[in-house]
Amino acid sequence: MRRVALLLFCCILSLLQLFSHEVEKNVFLDDASSVNPMLWSQAHVAILGDSNTWLGADDCSRLRGWNTWLARLLKPASIRSFARSGATWTNTARTMPNLVQDTGRVADDNVVLNQILRLIHSVSTGQCSRPQLIIVAAGTNDAWFPALRPHALEADDSNSRLALALASGSALLPFDSLMARIVLPLPQTLAGSVRYGCSLLRVYLPEAKIVLLTPLQTTAVSFARIRQTGDSISAAAHRLSLPVVRQDSLCCVKRSEELKQHRYTYDGTHTNELGARMNAHILVRELTRLTGWR
Numbered sequence: 001m002r003r004v005a006l007l008l009f010c011c012i013l014s015l016l017q018l019f020s021h022e023v024e025k026n027v028f029l030d031d032a033s034s035v036n037p038m039l040w041s042q043a044h045v046a047i048l049g050d051s052n053t054w055l056g057a058d059d060c061s062r063l064r065g066w067n068t069w070l071a072r073l074l075k076p077a078s079i080r081s082f083a084r085s086g087a088t089w090t091n092t093a094r095t096m097p098n099l100v101q102d103t104g105r106v107a108d109d110n111v112v113l114n115q116i117l118r119l120i121h122s123v124s125t126g127q128c129s130r131p132q133l134i135i136v137a138a139g140t141n142d143a144w145f146p147a148l149r150p151h152a153l154e155a156d157d158s159n160s161r162l163a164l165a166l167a168s169g170s171a172l173l174p175f176d177s178l179m180a181r182i183v184l185p186l187p188q189t190l191a192g193s194v195r196y197g198c199s200l201l202r203v204y205l206p207e208a209k210i211v212l213l214t215p216l217q218t219t220a221v222s223f224a225r226i227r228q229t230g231d232s233i234s235a236a237a238h239r240l241s242l243p244v245v246r247q248d249s250l251c252c253v254k255r256s257e258e259l260k261q262h263r264y265t266y267d268g269t270h271t272n273e274l275g276a277r278m279n280a281h282i283l284v285r286e287l288t289r290l291t292g293w294r
Contacts, residue, residue, distance in 0.1 A: 038293040044129040045079040046208075048115040049137035052216065052271055053083035063273045064266075066137075069280030074287075078129050082115040082122075088141045089193045089233070090149040091186040097179050106145050112138050113186065113197045117179070120204045124175045133291065134201060134208045137247075139215035140269065142190050143229040151188045153232055156239075158192030178204070190229065194236035202240075209291060212237050212244045213283070217255040219268030223248075226255075245286045252278040 047053055047060070047067050056065015060079050063069075071079045086105040089112050098109040099118050122128040142152045151157075187196045194212070201210055214230035217223060230248045237244045247253075253264045253275055262268060264275030271279060288294070 038132065038291070040074040040076050040288075040293050043074075043076045043132045043293060045074075045076045045133045045135065046119050046128070046131040047079065047081045047083060047135045047137070048112055048119065049081070049083035049135075049213075050087040050140055051083075051085035052140070052269075053081055053137050054085045054087075055270060055276070056081060056083075058082070064271055064276050066271065066276045066279045066283065069277045070283060073280060073284050076133075080122075080128050082118050083137070084110055084115065086110050086141060087112060087115065087138060088145075088149055088152075089138045089197070090142045090152040090190045091188055091193050092149070093185045093188060095186050096184070097182050106141050106148050111193070112136060113193065113200075116197050116200055120178070120200070121175050123205065131205065131208045133287075134205065134210045135213065135287075136198075136210070137213035137215075139190070139229045139233055140218060140220075140226075143215060143221050143225045144218070149190075152190040153228060154189045156187075156191035156195060156236065157189045158187040158195045190232045191236040194233055195240060198237075198240055198242060210242050211287060211290060212242060214244060214246050214248055216247045216251055216253045216269075216271075216279075217258075218253070218265075219255055219258050223255050243290050245283065245290075247279070250286070251282055 053065060053067055056062050056067040058081050060067045060071040060081055067079070067081050084102060084104070086103060086107065087110050088106060091111050091113060092108045094108040095111055095113070096109055097117055098114050099121060101107070101109040101114060103110050119134070123130050142149050146152065187193050198210055201208065212233055214233050215226055217226055226248050230246055234244045234246070253271065257263060258265055258268050262272070264271060264278060266272045
């Protein structure tokens with residue numbers, strides 16, 4: 001009798017795990033896409049982020065960037081990076097809309113929001129294809145530089161500004177009008193900045209799937225700080241029903257190992273060629289699982 005009960009329990013547990021996996025797997029899928037899944041070769045991909053993405057260059061061609069290996073593995077119809085070294089998700093009280101900033105360091109205008117505005121502008125002017133997938137890989141600098149982003153891990157402060165952003169976008173304003181309607185100051189927390197930026201993407205590029213990547217582990221800050229940053233991004237994404245890939249747990253860079261010897265990074269934070277390639281393989285698996293594309 002015990003054996004029968006144990007066997008029945010194991011069967012039920014297996015079914016629950018399978019069901020849970022399928023729910024997570026099909027986070028983006030509707031009836032049409034499950035019957036006729038998108039091919040990666042048909043997909044246009046836009047990537048936003050900080051230096052670990054910037055390492056691959058705007059055209060995703062340099063070998064230290066995971067996006068370069070992602071492009072080689074998936075072979076999408078097009079792929080373009082808008083990432084900038086030193087970028088944060090978190091805005092400051094002095095952040096302004098800025099389409100040309102490229103300081104290469106943490107600065108008031110070096111934020112993901114300005115990459116989002118550059119993407120929307122590039123699509124609206126025909127400089128790049130309208131993306132079916134937008135990947136945002138940021139958060140390392142939000143964790144690394146608390147003196148420059150002192151409110152990053154505070155409670156979400158986006159609600160009032162978010163309502164105005166959505167009202168602005170609901171009429172699908174021309175890009176110049178959108179720029180003029182952005183009310184300052186912008187949200188100054190990590191969670192608020194994530195919700196504000198992703199909400200703009202949803203309004204102006206509604207056909208695009210959005211996937212957020214939390215920061216990799218790094219020797220520059222504690223694992224607890226990186227984990228807390230990832231939790232904040234994940235919480236904001238959850239409120240928007242957006243999927244998140246937790247790179248702090250899934251990807252190959254481990255702080256404890258990099259402290260002993262740099263294996264997947266060249267400085268404890270930024271991936272070398274091996275680390276970029278390894279992470280790309282993991283991200284290909286996760287993105288394929290989340291989108292259902294093949």
